[in-house]
Amino acid sequence: MKSYSLLIAATLLAFSLLTPAQAQFPGMGGAAQPKALPGTAGDQSPKGSAKLIGTIVDSTQAKAVEFASIALYNKATGKAVDGTVADDKGKFALTKLVAGEYRALITFVGFRNKTIDNLVLANGQSLDLGVIKLSSAVKTLEEVTVTGQAALIEEKVDRLVYNADKDITAKGGDATDILRKVPMLTVDLDGNVSLRGSSNIRVLINNKPSTIVASSVSDALKQIPADQIKTVEVITSPSAKYDAEGSGGIINIITKKNSLQGLNLNVDSGVGNRGSMLSLNGSYRKGKAGFTIGGFGRGIYNTITKTNLDQTSEVNGVSTLTRQTGNGTSRGLFGQYNLGFDYDLAKNQSLTAGVRYGVRNMISPQDLVTQLFTNGTPSSISYRNVDTRNLSGTVDANIDYLHTFKPQQEWSISTLYSRNDLTNNFNADLLNSTGALTGRQKNLNGNVNQEFTVQTDYQTPIKKNQLLEFGAKGILRQVNSNYEYLLAGPTGEYTTEKNGTRGALLYHQNIAAGYTSYTYTTKQRYTLKGGLRYEHTFIDASTEEKGTLGIGNYGVLVPSVNASKTFKGTTVKLGYNRRIQRPGLQQLNPNFNTANPQNITIGNPTLRPELTNNFEVGLSKTIKKTFINATFFGRVTNNAITQVRQPSDTLAGAIVTTYQNIGRQYAYGTNTFANVAITSKINVGLFLNAFYTSLTGQTTNADGVAEDLTNTGINVSGGTFANAQFGHGWGAQAFGFMQGSQVQLQGTQGGFGFYTIGIKKDINNKKGSVGLAAENFLSNRFNIHTVLNSAQFNQVNDVYLYNRGIRLTFTYKIGKMTMDAPRKKAKSVNNDDVKSEGGGQPAGGGTPGGGTPR
Structure with missing residues (x-):
C-alpha cells in the first residue's frame, strides 16, 4: 500500500503541474470567498486569543455544506475583520480573534444567507456555535427549485430529476414501477422504456453501465428494487462528457447511499x-x-x-x-x-x-x-x-x-x-x-x-x-x-x-x-x-x-x-x-x-x-x-x-x-x-x-x-399522480x-x-x-x-x-x-x-x- 500511495502521489504531482491556477467557481456550486479580509494571510490586523468554531449543515437533509463561506463583522463598525471557508465536513474555525462584539454572515450558493448576531468573544475563550442550519434557496443560478415540490421534481440545464424516494406504492416492486411515473418516460407492460417516443435510450445505474442493460433494458429493470431508488435523472440533451450513444437520451437511476x-x-x-x-x-x-x-x-x-x-x-x-x-x-x-x-x-x-x-x-x-x-x-x-x-x-x-x-x-x-x-x-x-x-x-x-x-x-x-x-x-x-x-x-x-x-x-x-x-x-x-x-x-x-x-x-x-x-x-x-x-x-x-x-x-x-x-x-x-x-x-x-x-x-x-x-x-x-x-x-x-x-x-x-x-x-400518452402525508x-x-x-x-x-x-x-x-x-x-x-x-x-x-x-x-x-x-x-x-x-x-x-x- 505504501508503494501504491507513493505512485499515486508522484502521478498527481506531475498532473498538477499542468493545471491552471486555482479559482473559485460559485456559479457551479463553489463558494465565493471574502476578499482580503483582515485577519487572513497577509493582513496585519491586531491578533487576540479568542476562537469561534461551528458546523454548517443543510437544514433539509442534515448533511454538511462543504466549503461554505463565513465572514465575521465588527458589530460597532460594520466592517469585516476575518473570514474563512468550511471544510468538506462543514466545519470551520476562526482563531486569534480580538475580544469584542461581532456578527457572523454565512453564505453558500443555493442556500439563503444566514446571519448570527450578538456574538461576544473574550480573550482565551472558544465559542462553539454548534450546528448551523442553512435553508435552501428557492432559486439558484443553474436550476429552478420547485416551490413546495423540491422533493419531487428538479429542473436543470440538461436534465430533469425525479426524486423517487417518496413513492410508497412502489415498495415490493421494481424499477419499472418507478419509471412509469417519471415525466417524459413511457414504460410498457413488458418493461420496455421509451423517451419521447424513442426506445433508443441508454440506462445507467449510479452513473455506471452494465452488460445486463446492454442485453435487455426491460430485464435489467426487473432486478432493481423500487424502494432502493433515490432519484431518476432524465437527460434529454446530454453534454459531450457523456458517451455519444443513446439517440433518444439517457436515463440515470441513482440508488440510495449511506453517509x-x-x-x-x-x-x-x-x-x-x-x-x-x-x-x-x-x-x-x-x-x-x-x-x-x-x-x-x-x-x-x-x-x-x-x-x-x-x-x-x-x-x-x-x-x-x-x-x-x-x-x-x-x-x-x-x-x-x-x-x-x-x-x-x-x-x-x-x-x-x-x-x-x-x-x-x-x-x-x-x-x-x-x-x-x-x-x-x-x-x-x-x-x-x-x-x-x-x-x-x-x-x-x-x-x-x-x-x-x-x-x-x-x-x-x-x-x-x-x-x-x-x-x-x-x-x-x-x-x-x-x-x-x-x-x-x-x-x-x-x-x-x-x-x-x-x-x-x-x-x-x-x-x-x-x-x-x-x-x-x-x-x-x-x-x-x-x-x-x-x-x-x-x-x-x-x-x-x-x-x-x-x-x-x-x-x-x-x-x-x-x-x-x-x-x-x-x-x-x-x-x-x-x-x-x-x-x-x-x-x-x-x-x-x-x-x-x-x-x-x-x-x-x-x-x-x-x-x-x-x-x-x-x-x-x-x-x-x-x-x-x-x-x-x-x-x-x-x-x-x-x-x-x-x-x-x-x-x-x-x-x-x-x-x-x-x-x-x-x-x-x-x-x-x-x-x-x-x-x-x-x-x-x-x-x-x-x-x-x-x-x-x-x-x-x-x-x-x-x-x-x-x-x-x-x-x-x-x-x-x-x-x-x-x-x-x-x-x-x-x-x-x-x-x-x-x-x-x-x-x-x-x-x-x-x-x-x-x-x-x-402518439399520445399521459397520466396523473397524487401524494398525501x-x-x-x-x-x-x-x-x-x-x-x-x-x-x-x-x-x-x-x-x-x-x-x-x-x-x-x-x-x-x-x-x-x-x-x-x-x-x-x-x-x-x-x-x-x-x-x-x-x-x-x-x-x-x-x-x-x-x-x-x-x-x-x-x-x-x-x-x-x-x-x-x-x-x-x-x-x-x-x-x-x-x-x-x-x-x-x-x-x-x-x-x-x-x-x-x-
Missing part, C-alpha cells in the same frame, strides 16, 4: 398475489473506510397471458391464413447482490471499489393452437407446448480513484469490467389432435457479452463563472453467441439433421473517445454549456456460416449545446445535440428463434449505427404553488435501426421479424407536466406526452421485390397512466393502461413502516390490440393481460448511526452505449408469455 458512521442493516420485504420480495442491505463505516453489502431477491408468479392472432400472408400467389390462440404464464426469480468498499487515501483523495452480481431466471410456458387455411381451405391444425427459459448472470467490478484539488477542480480515473452470461432457450413438444406427442424441437442459445472500460476525466473552474472539462475513454467489448436448432421424434436423441441448424457469432467492438466541454454562467443568470466529442469505433465480426462480415470501422463527431436563462421564476432552455445508436446484442444475434413458428425472430449482425439530431426548447415556471414545465422537441434519425417483418418463403403462413438499417425517422412533439402543492402535505401532478412521427424506408420482400414503406401518425406517520399515494396506440413502420401497436394506489404507516419512530398497495384492481384484464400490415401480409394480434395485484410491504432499519458529512467519491465509468431490446414492439401473438420476442 453515516457506524453499523446499520435495512430490511425490506413484500408479499402479494403476483410477486414477493426480500431485501437486506447493510453498511459499516469507521473513520476513513466504509463497507457495504446487500442482497435483493424477487419472485413473480400468477402472471397469466392469453393471445389471439389472425394473420394473412401471400407468397408466390399462395394465400395463407393463420389463426392462433395461446395460453401462457410467467414465473421468475430475480436477484442482485453487491459488495462495496471505499477508502479515503487522504483528505482530498478517495478510492472506491465494488462488485455486483445480478441473476435472472425467467420461465414462460405457453400452449399454442394453430390452424392454417390455404387459399381459403383448411389445410392443417397443430398443437404446441412451449417452455421458454431466459436466464442470465451478470458480474460488474469497478475500481475508481478521485483527486479533488479544490471545489470544482478534480481529476478521476475509472475502470470497469462487466460480463453477462445470457441463455435464451426453448423446448417445444408437438402434439396431434388427440394430445399424442409427435415430435420435439429445441433451440439452445448461449451468449457472453463482456467489456472492459477505462476512462479519465478532469475539470477545473476558470475565473468565477466558467468550468472546463475534458477527458478520454476506451472500451473493449466482445460478444459471443452460440446457437443450435435441434429436432427429435417423440423419443430418441436430438439432432441437427432435417433442417436443424447450428452457428456462432463473434463480434468485437472497440471504441476510443475524447471530449471537451465548457460551461459559462453570467450574473444575469444565463448559462451556456457547449462541448465536442469524437468517437471512433473498430469492428471485427464473423459468423460460423458466412465468415468475416466485413463491417467497416467508423468515426463520429458529436457536438452538443445547452443554454438556459432564469428570470422572475421562469427558466427557458434551448438544446441541440447529435447522437449515435449502435446495435445491441438482441439486434445482432443471428439465432433463428422459432419458439412460435408463425412468428419467427432473427437478428442481423451486419447492422450499422444510426445517427440522430435532437433539438429542444423548454419552459419551466413556478406560479404560486404550481410548477409547470413544457418542452417542445424535434428529432431526425438517419439510417434508423427498425424492426421489419415479412412473410417466410419456406414456412407457410409464418412472419419473420428482423432488424434493418432502413430509411429515416422524424418526430416532433411536446412533453408537458404540472405539479400543484395543494397544501404543504398534499400535491397532485399531471403529465402529457404527444408527438407526431413519420417513418420511411425501403426493404426487399419475400419475392425479392423492393417495397417502399411509409407510416405517419400521432397525514399525521401519526400515515401517508397515501395514487397513480394512473394511459398509453395510446404507437405508430410503427408497418402498422400500430395497441395502447394500455396502468393504475395503482397505496397507503403506508411509519412505526417505531420511523425506524420501520408497513404498507399496502393495489394495482389494476377495477378490471380482470385488458387488451393490447396491435395491427401490422404490408403489401404481403396482414396481422391482427390481441394480447390479454391479467395483472390485477395487491401486495403488503414491511421495512425496518436496525443499527445505531451518527451523521457524517458526505464525501466526494471516486467517479465511475459511464458507458452510454449500445442499443437495447427496448422497442416494446410485440411481433405478433403467441410469443411465449405474451411478451416481446427475443
Whole structure:
C-alpha cells in the first residue's frame, strides 16, 4: 500500500503541474470567498486569543455544506475583520480573534444567507456555535427549485430529476414501477422504456453501465428494487462528457447511499398475489473506510397471458391464413447482490471499489393452437407446448480513484469490467389432435457479452463563472453467441439433421473517445454549456456460416449545446445535440428463434449505427404553488435501426421479424407536466406526452421485390399522480397512466393502461413502516390490440393481460448511526452505449408469455 500511495502521489504531482491556477467557481456550486479580509494571510490586523468554531449543515437533509463561506463583522463598525471557508465536513474555525462584539454572515450558493448576531468573544475563550442550519434557496443560478415540490421534481440545464424516494406504492416492486411515473418516460407492460417516443435510450445505474442493460433494458429493470431508488435523472440533451450513444437520451437511476458512521442493516420485504420480495442491505463505516453489502431477491408468479392472432400472408400467389390462440404464464426469480468498499487515501483523495452480481431466471410456458387455411381451405391444425427459459448472470467490478484539488477542480480515473452470461432457450413438444406427442424441437442459445472500460476525466473552474472539462475513454467489448436448432421424434436423441441448424457469432467492438466541454454562467443568470466529442469505433465480426462480415470501422463527431436563462421564476432552455445508436446484442444475434413458428425472430449482425439530431426548447415556471414545465422537441434519425417483418418463403403462413438499417425517422412533439402543492402535505401532478412521427424506408420482400414503406401518425400518452402525508406517520399515494396506440413502420401497436394506489404507516419512530398497495384492481384484464400490415401480409394480434395485484410491504432499519458529512467519491465509468431490446414492439401473438420476442 505504501508503494501504491507513493505512485499515486508522484502521478498527481506531475498532473498538477499542468493545471491552471486555482479559482473559485460559485456559479457551479463553489463558494465565493471574502476578499482580503483582515485577519487572513497577509493582513496585519491586531491578533487576540479568542476562537469561534461551528458546523454548517443543510437544514433539509442534515448533511454538511462543504466549503461554505463565513465572514465575521465588527458589530460597532460594520466592517469585516476575518473570514474563512468550511471544510468538506462543514466545519470551520476562526482563531486569534480580538475580544469584542461581532456578527457572523454565512453564505453558500443555493442556500439563503444566514446571519448570527450578538456574538461576544473574550480573550482565551472558544465559542462553539454548534450546528448551523442553512435553508435552501428557492432559486439558484443553474436550476429552478420547485416551490413546495423540491422533493419531487428538479429542473436543470440538461436534465430533469425525479426524486423517487417518496413513492410508497412502489415498495415490493421494481424499477419499472418507478419509471412509469417519471415525466417524459413511457414504460410498457413488458418493461420496455421509451423517451419521447424513442426506445433508443441508454440506462445507467449510479452513473455506471452494465452488460445486463446492454442485453435487455426491460430485464435489467426487473432486478432493481423500487424502494432502493433515490432519484431518476432524465437527460434529454446530454453534454459531450457523456458517451455519444443513446439517440433518444439517457436515463440515470441513482440508488440510495449511506453517509453515516457506524453499523446499520435495512430490511425490506413484500408479499402479494403476483410477486414477493426480500431485501437486506447493510453498511459499516469507521473513520476513513466504509463497507457495504446487500442482497435483493424477487419472485413473480400468477402472471397469466392469453393471445389471439389472425394473420394473412401471400407468397408466390399462395394465400395463407393463420389463426392462433395461446395460453401462457410467467414465473421468475430475480436477484442482485453487491459488495462495496471505499477508502479515503487522504483528505482530498478517495478510492472506491465494488462488485455486483445480478441473476435472472425467467420461465414462460405457453400452449399454442394453430390452424392454417390455404387459399381459403383448411389445410392443417397443430398443437404446441412451449417452455421458454431466459436466464442470465451478470458480474460488474469497478475500481475508481478521485483527486479533488479544490471545489470544482478534480481529476478521476475509472475502470470497469462487466460480463453477462445470457441463455435464451426453448423446448417445444408437438402434439396431434388427440394430445399424442409427435415430435420435439429445441433451440439452445448461449451468449457472453463482456467489456472492459477505462476512462479519465478532469475539470477545473476558470475565473468565477466558467468550468472546463475534458477527458478520454476506451472500451473493449466482445460478444459471443452460440446457437443450435435441434429436432427429435417423440423419443430418441436430438439432432441437427432435417433442417436443424447450428452457428456462432463473434463480434468485437472497440471504441476510443475524447471530449471537451465548457460551461459559462453570467450574473444575469444565463448559462451556456457547449462541448465536442469524437468517437471512433473498430469492428471485427464473423459468423460460423458466412465468415468475416466485413463491417467497416467508423468515426463520429458529436457536438452538443445547452443554454438556459432564469428570470422572475421562469427558466427557458434551448438544446441541440447529435447522437449515435449502435446495435445491441438482441439486434445482432443471428439465432433463428422459432419458439412460435408463425412468428419467427432473427437478428442481423451486419447492422450499422444510426445517427440522430435532437433539438429542444423548454419552459419551466413556478406560479404560486404550481410548477409547470413544457418542452417542445424535434428529432431526425438517419439510417434508423427498425424492426421489419415479412412473410417466410419456406414456412407457410409464418412472419419473420428482423432488424434493418432502413430509411429515416422524424418526430416532433411536446412533453408537458404540472405539479400543484395543494397544501404543504398534499400535491397532485399531471403529465402529457404527444408527438407526431413519420417513418420511411425501403426493404426487399419475400419475392425479392423492393417495397417502399411509409407510416405517419400521432402518439399520445399521459397520466396523473397524487401524494398525501397525514399525521401519526400515515401517508397515501395514487397513480394512473394511459398509453395510446404507437405508430410503427408497418402498422400500430395497441395502447394500455396502468393504475395503482397505496397507503403506508411509519412505526417505531420511523425506524420501520408497513404498507399496502393495489394495482389494476377495477378490471380482470385488458387488451393490447396491435395491427401490422404490408403489401404481403396482414396481422391482427390481441394480447390479454391479467395483472390485477395487491401486495403488503414491511421495512425496518436496525443499527445505531451518527451523521457524517458526505464525501466526494471516486467517479465511475459511464458507458452510454449500445442499443437495447427496448422497442416494446410485440411481433405478433403467441410469443411465449405474451411478451416481446427475443
